Amino acid sequence: MKADVTIIGGGPAGVEAALSAAEWSKNVILVSNHPIGELKSAYTNMILNHEKDILKYQTFWNPLFEQRKKEWEISLSAKLIEKGIHIVKGTAEFIDQETIRVFSDDEHLIQSNKVIVATGSHPVFPNKMQPDGNRIFSYQNIYKLTFIPSTMLVVGDGPIGYEMVNFFSNLGIKVTWLFPQQPFELYHENIQNYLLDFYIDKGVNIIKGPYVTSVVSKGGACCSKKRRW
Structure with missing residues (x-):
């Protein structure tokens, strides 16, 4: 494949x-390994804008979330295609300054x-803190939580950390926030x-202390196992 401009x-x-x-x-190609138009803050905005529904139905899950995400992706993809932009889904790597290899179901050069x-920025999760959508959640899967827990442990002091601490406490959840020194x-x-x-x-x-590096399930709950720099 050849392009005048490739956007990763x-x-x-x-x-x-x-x-x-x-x-x-x-002759423009766009390469993405995520849904087209995916916006990090969109996940938290969906949750924050449905606080009343979450309290009413006692679940974070709302079928409208997936529907709106899909509609957004379809509309942006259609707009790109209308402009003649070729979309390639997969993970890109540079072979040299002018050659890109894209890994997906099929390999593209x-x-x-x-x-x-x-590519923007994405959170990095330690191996022992990978969000599993069961006990450990990130901004990408918190909306799949089907009940309101009595307690919540929040790790991280970025903007989403502040939002989630405030949001969980508004729901009446007892929040413990591990805040870095x-x-x-x-x-x-x-x-x-x-x-x-x-x-x-x-x-x-x-609780202020060193950065959290791992979380374990203990006695039916999650807790930080190690806190170190």
């Missing part, structure tokens, strides 16, 4: 890059004059201290 990454940035490139070239990398440098110290005091007033148990 099918999230919002990759989609916009492909649409922009298609204005200047009729793409020769491209220009390459735009728009060296916090994520996104918020000003004054804002961070204000938020921590706010959550403490809401009954959140905040």
Whole structure:
């Protein structure tokens, strides 16, 4: 396969890059190993916007979630195809500056004059903390939880961590938050201290310590096994 421009990454940035490139070239390829248009915050937004339904039905699961995700992917894919953009699903790697190998059900080689990398960022989970959708959850599968637990352990102090701590406490869940001694440098110290005091007033148990590296199931519950740098 040959292309004038190849975009690696099918999230919002990759989609916009492909649409922009298609204005200047009729030979654009977009490579993605995730659903087209997948947006990290969309998962949490779906949950946050349905707090009343979750309380009413006592489940995080809402059949509309999957339907809306699929409709979004189909609409964006159709828009890309309408602009003449060829979509290749799989994981890309560079062979050299102009050659990309894509791994999927079939292996593809793409020769491209220009390459735009728009993969964005993704959370990295230690091997012993992989979200299983059963006891360990991430932003991608929390909406599959079919009941409201009495307790919840939150690990991480990124924006989604703050959102989930607040959200779970709003549902009446007893939340323990494992907060790193060296916090994520996104918020000003004054804002961070204000938020921590706010959550403490809401009954959140905040435990500061080293980064969590593993979680185990013990006595029917999950707990951190090791906390180290």
